[in-house]
Amino acid sequence: MIKVGIVGGTGYTGVELLRLLAQHHQVSVEAITSRSEAGVKVCDMYPNLRGHYDALTFSEPDAKALGSMDAVFFATPHGVAHALAGELLDNGTRVIDLSADFRLRDADEWSRWYDQPHGAPELLNEAVYGLPEMHREQIKKARLIAVPGCYPTAVQLGYLPLLEAGLIDPGHLIADCKSGVTGAGRGAKVASLLAEASESMKAYGASGHRHLPEIRQGLGDMQPSAVGLTFVPHLTPMIRGIHATLYSTLTSESGDLQALFEQRYANEPFVDVMPAGSHPETRSVKGNNTCRIAVHRPGNGNTVVVLSVIDNLVKGASGQAIQNLNLMFDLEENMGLNAPALMP
Numbered sequence: 090m091i092k093v094g095i096v097g098g099t100g101y102t103g104v105e106l107l108r109l110l111a112q113h114h115q116v117s118v119e120a121i122t123s124r125s126e127a128g129v130k131v132c133d134m135y136p137n138l139r140g141h142y143d144a145l146t147f148s149e150p151d152a153k154a155l156g157s158m159d160a161v162f163f164a165t166p167h168g169v170a171h172a173l174a175g176e177l178l179d180n181g182t183r184v185i186d187l188s189a190d191f192r193l194r195d196a197d198e199w200s201r202w203y204d205q206p207h208g209a210p211e212l213l214n215e216a217v218y219g220l221p222e223m224h225r226e227q228i229k230k231a232r233l234i235a236v237p238g239c240y241p242t243a244v245q246l247g248y249l250p251l252l253e254a255g256l257i258d259p260g261h262l263i264a265d266c267k268s269g270v271t272g273a274g275r276g277a278k279v280a281s282l283l284a285e286a287s288e289s290m291k292a293y294g295a296s297g298h299r300h301l302p303e304i305r306q307g308l309g310d311m312q313p314s315a316v317g318l319t320f321v322p323h324l325t326p327m328i329r330g331i332h333a334t335l336y337s338t339l340t341s342e343s344g345d346l347q348a349l350f351e352q353r354y355a356n357e358p359f360v361d362v363m364p365a366g367s368h369p370e371t372r373s374v375k376g377n378n379t380c381r382i383a384v385h386r387p388g389n390g391n392t393v394v395v396l397s398v399i400d401n402l403v404k405g406a407s408g409q410a411i412q413n414l415n416l417m418f419d420l421e422e423n424m425g426l427n428a429p430a431l432m433p
């Protein structure tokens with residue numbers, strides 16, 4: 090059994106790790122932290138987990154206890170993994186960080202977007218960006234994984250086949266994205282109140298969101314030219330889900346785009362290219378680690394429209410984190426991640 094710890098077990102991605110790992114036959118969750126709920130039994134706070142983690146109790150984060158694990162997930166706000174990751178790695182514990190602490194290769198750029206100094210620039214060289222569809226071989230050898238953000242996962246998987254094939258202009262990309270409210274975390278915020286978020290929809294971060302440099306870096310790794318990206322996120326009245334509508338312009342004769350996408354993702358266990366003409370729904374991936382994609386070329390013109398949907402808490406966070414763990418520990422990539430989506 091692989092012994093794992095979770096730092097930040099009371100948040101939405103932390104409890105989603107617990108839900109998914111309850112179905113994983115090779116992992117045992119032995120430590121889970123929360124400063125505010127230390128001493129509380131996991132099942133008393135989350136009754137959906139009764140019968141799965143009856144002996145597990147939240148405790149204060151403790152580097153020594155976490156250092157006795159084979160792997161530790163960080164499901165914490167930005168900056169927390171910076172402070173603890175080095176010590177854990179020195180103890181031989183592998184680190185899978187769901188926050189943005191190690192996603193950007195440039196520490197100064199990270200500081201600008203996250204408005205705080207980078208706490209562990211010495212670890213950036215060895216951090217691997219945990220998007221298996223791009224970096225599977227590096228993930229298998231990694232000790233430190235930066236799990237991609239939710240919007241960046243949906244956007245990068247949507248553009249990947251087109252950029253790798255050199256078919257579109259990378260200088261003029263537009264990503265129009267929608268998120269459910271769990272994307273904002275479990276902490277109390279006015280914008281997440283029912284009366285604020287339901288029956289309404291709004292854009293935010295239109296002139297600069299912290300996922301912009303992360304997406305730009307990822308799209309830059311797919312092809313040699315400079316990336317020009319407009320990224321506009323929106324908050325929508327749903328609990329889970331990301332819907333990305335991705336626009337780009339063809340620069341050469343494209344051939345069969347449907348076949349291109351099907352071939353690129355033929356061996357990917359968690360990317361589903363839908364039949365031509367489809368419009369994937371967020372509810373088709375709810376609770377599930379799949380990214381469903383459809384590619385359109387309206388009026389057979391030069392504009393390509395890709396539709397990409399994921400569950401922000403699964404392929405956008407905890408499911409992808411477990412996919413990375415499976416690769417790092419040489420397990421079946423889909424172990425613990427096989428349950429179909431909840432519909433309706």
Ligand SMILES: NC(=O)C1=CN([C@@H]2O[C@H](COP(=O)(O)OP(=O)(O)OC[C@H]3O[C@@H](n4cnc5c(N)ncnc54)[C@H](OP(=O)(O)O)[C@@H]3O)[C@@H](O)[C@H]2O)C=CC1
Nearest residue numbers: 097098099100101102123124125164165188272274275406
């Ligand atoms: N929600 C989403 O859809 C996604 C989230 N992410 C990222 O994953 C991370 C977790 O997100 P989410 O689960 O939504 O967050 P939440 O706000 O829901 O939960 C945060 C958790 O971290 C703990 N925590 C907070 N501060 C500290 C600290 N200083 N030291 C130790 N533990 C701390 C909290 O418990 P306590 O305060 O009791 O210790 C809580 O359990 C974030 O970095 C987020 O950006 C990534 C992709 C998608």
Ligand SMILES: CC(=O)N[C@@H](CCC(=O)OP(=O)(O)O)C(=O)O
Nearest residue numbers: 188189238239268269270272273
């Ligand atoms: C709806 C909502 O608020 N979404 C969050 C992003 C989700 C997320 O947690 O991303 P990181 O892992 O990069 O922090 C936001 O826009 O800030």
